[in-house]
Amino acid sequence: MSLFQRKDSPYWWIKIIAHDGRRIQQSTGTADKAKAEEYHDKLKASMWDQARLGVKPRHTWNEAVVRYLAETTHKASQCSDKTHLRWLDRFLNGRMLDEINRELLDSIMAARMAENVKNSSVNRVNEVIRAVLRKASNEWEWLDRVPRIRMLPEPKRRVRWITHDEADRLLTVLPKHLVPMVKFSLETGLRRANVTGLQWSQIDLTRRTAWIHPDQAKARKAIAVPLSAAAVIVIREQIGNHATHVFSYHGNPIVQVNTKAWRKALVAAGIENFRWHDLRHTWASWHVQAGTPLHVLQELGGWECVEMVRKYAHLSSEHLTEYVDRLSSLKLVGNDSGDLATIQLRANK
Structure with a gap:
């Protein structure tokens, strides 16, 4: 077993040679040696299943994040995406994508809410998770399905402007x-x-x-x-x-x-x-x-x-005025209070 530690990381790392000759070196995402050994064995078994049995390869959250960031460099909000992803690292680092289920997502939401942040802050984190998982499922075919991610209600704020x-x-x-x-x-x-x-x-x-x-x-x-x-x-x-x-x-x-x-x-x-x-x-x-x-x-x-x-749009009703006047003109038929032109003239004074 090739299990080692690096000076620049607190985690154990593994080095594996795949059946096709590829050299795979990656972090286990844990500082616990026993857990690192378990991760190594599971990954090696998974690679054997892929090579011999044609089983669909599994991917980690870390792999998905790296690919997601590489494909979304055009996003103006990528800076905030990175902030949310760094926060998520403590929960999802080293996790396989198919291990991310509703129970885990609910625990992440609970942890974020425990920081006494607004619902909008919780939702922004959930949106990043959803975006990564949807790409993994819909575009990369790394996942068969994406768990439903619950969003919290956000109050609709009025537009703030000054006179x-x-x-x-x-x-x-x-x-x-x-x-x-x-x-x-x-x-x-x-x-x-x-x-x-x-x-x-x-x-x-x-x-x-x-x-x-x-x-x-x-x-x-x-x-x-x-x-x-x-x-x-x-x-x-x-x-x-x-x-x-x-x-x-x-x-x-x-x-x-x-x-x-x-x-x-x-x-x-x-x-x-x-x-x-x-x-x-x-x-x-x-x-x-x-x-x-x-x-x-x-x-x-x-x-x-x-x-x-x-x-x-609610700040102006001029585009609706002509329709209001149409109804007024119908009401004025047979009414001796004056014609529409007179009413409009009075209204404009």
Whole structure:
């Protein structure tokens, strides 16, 4: 039996030569020598079954994670996926995929809930497990079936946005270096990272356009950003401040905006429960209230599907007015209170 330990790992490792001559060297996922020996024997028996009996090979969670990360490098959320996978390591490291059952998943959920986190945090971990197992089953054919993964209910939050008056109050109390960034965010609806990372090479003032490259966009698709007159003024005021980045402070690009100065300004402006990302919600809400159609807002904001912007639909009812008026015109037939034109004229006064 080839069982050994490495200096860079607390676990026992195994080295096996397969029937086809392949050399397999991997961690057992345990520091217990007896358990490591058991893992070695089971793996060797499984390899014999595969070679001699044609039994479907078994794969570990670790193998699935490595392949999953390699195939999802395009995901904007891969960084958070890695965080969740590191947390899961204590439960699933060295586990065979077909050993991951409902009982184990429930114990993982219970452990996460015991950390007093919100249901959404528990669900994000469950979603990563589900994504890995579904790939293993549907794409790689490593699993015959995926156990049902239970999700916890999440409260639906209202869209948080501020009024024009509140925005004006905020701009008057913000530090000078944050003012242009907030103005630009309210004019374009760009996400925080797209504003802090905006470079001069992405700006064309002549055409009044900015570009967000695919690797900078959440949906991994390039976004053309039309610049309003106010946005152009903000950009022009930054010329000469930094060689590469549009927004800077004391000669350095601004990286962090959710600072003590930002929070202090919110308090001074009397604005509660407001994050930097809510500037994007504010921009979208103002657009809808001004009559911008949802499909146009979708394109302006770089959302992948129109469902992503439906949360703003309740802020405007102009597209329904003509249907309300149709019913009103029917009710007014034979009514001596006046014709529809007169009623509309009164309503508009």
